[in-house]
Amino acid sequence: MTDALISLDHVSRIYSMGHMEVPALVDVSLEIHPGEFVAIVGPSGSGKTTMMNLLGCLDRPTAGEYRLAGTPVADLDDDGLARLRSRTIGFVFQSYNLLPRTTALDNVATPLLYQGVSRSERAARAKAALERLGLGDRIHHEPSELSGGQQQRVAVARAIVTEPALILADEPTGNLDSHSGVEVMALLHELNAAGRTIVLITHDADVAAAAGRQIHLRDGRVVA
């Protein structure tokens, strides 16, 4: 129980829009253990995005308790959340979200910048991460000079450069052609095999099927 990496205990997230209250997640309890590969699946509007924001410490629950690596998220202020994200989570987004007009190397090194890692060490670690993903010859290219698949691999490199416990991937194959998609999925499996916990958020049943465990969301509730 206590060694869970992610633990949600009766978590709800309710948005208030004016006088209306819109529940996005309702009474969700789940645990994800280190080394798991979990897919959170559901159609649009099921609360996937809210789940992703909560798990990624970009947002806080309105009710219930979320513990990430044993730390209760509710107790943290914005800086505390930023520090927790920086230490424990690597993000992979659907739209890559690389910094424009910035080389692959600098993009991958950015998370290390906010950890206070020295310039030379940043460059060395970012280069190593890119080489590991087969982008050793692209380190000085800017995102606009890379294909979608390459950009997503840069994004994965950025996610793993800090050696985070958790990799949070939000529709990582959504913008990619099927070949690049398969490549990225293989990459995530490889990382999982190397011991990293992966949480994949998707609406695509085929993608989800590749995961070790699936959590189905519908209308803000866990249905399976």
Place this chain on the structure above:
Amino acid sequence: MSTIELLRLALSRLRTNRLRAALTMLGVIIGVASVVALVGVGQGTTSNITNRLAGLGTNLLTISPTGRGGSASTTLTLGDADAVRTIATVGGVAPEVSTSATVAAGNETTSTTIVGTTSAYAGVRAYDVWQGTFLTDVAVEHDLRVAVLGATTASDLGLGASDLGTTVTIGGLPFQVIGILQAKGGSGFQDPDDQVMVPVGAVQKYFVGGDNVRTIGVSVAEADQMTATSAEITALLRERHGLAATDSADFQVFNQTQLLAAASSITATLTLLLGGIASISLIVGGIGIMNIMLVSVRERTREIGIRKAVGARGRDILAQFLVEALTLSLLGGLIGIVVGLTVSALIGQVAGWGFAFNPATIAIAVVFSLAVGVVFGVWPARQAARLDPINALRYE
């Protein structure tokens, strides 16, 4: 994040949009340059006036007869000068009788002003002796035919350091040269170095006759006693000249220092005013920075979201945008200082008062441009720092 990291980030960002950075800086450049240039010009003018002031003699009062014309209308006498000397606050009194004459040394001749005066003249009129001595009390007492040459006159006559003791003729009469003065440099219409000084009695005896004097120069011991001394002199001379309270005086006491001090304070005020007007353009430059930083925050919303997602805290974002604004304003400020100094040096060159470099102006300009960066950069930076990462990431 260290300052160096932030600077590196800011510089690489400004490099990607050079034209925009340059145009934004231009506002600050113009502002700082005009402040530096105008203050420089103002200080040049002021120091020019101050130099003239010092050149006239320290704490100088000049007593001269009213009414125009030659020595006929002169009512001041050596006795008046002696009486003024008894006033406690008076430092030195130099009665002056002047005339024009041709001075000759060997084959060289020049037409110049002959000033008959006493040993106090050098102190009162702020002359320094270059070679030899000034008129001594003994020479003045005995109306000796000795002469002290102004620097210009000496060079017109081809006389130098080795010519002390030679004889020159003034209006045909031989005088022995006992000293040559140091050049004061031009101030006003008359060259103060083109004159010959001889004992006052010698001029009266050989050239103009009578015991009247043209003017009496008075140096006052302390600057703050100028007005009081001037009033005392007036009272004393009215009494000596037997004037009733209703009579208008036949002399006037002129305080040139006061006049120039007033001029100097007007210039200082003008400098302040011009600097103030110029600093308005600095504010406009600052608003330019704020504008561009706000646009930049808008454009880079997604970047801010990404940076926050990968671990940047609010203060990291704040620092990043603030340092960008500061880099713009400081770079602009430094360029502005160079431009401003160049302009004020050029103007100084043309106007002839040279170039007065004032480190305080530079320091103030740097502080001002930094302040502009902070004041106009902090709000956009706070906007950036406060962005919600979720919304920022989805911003298109």
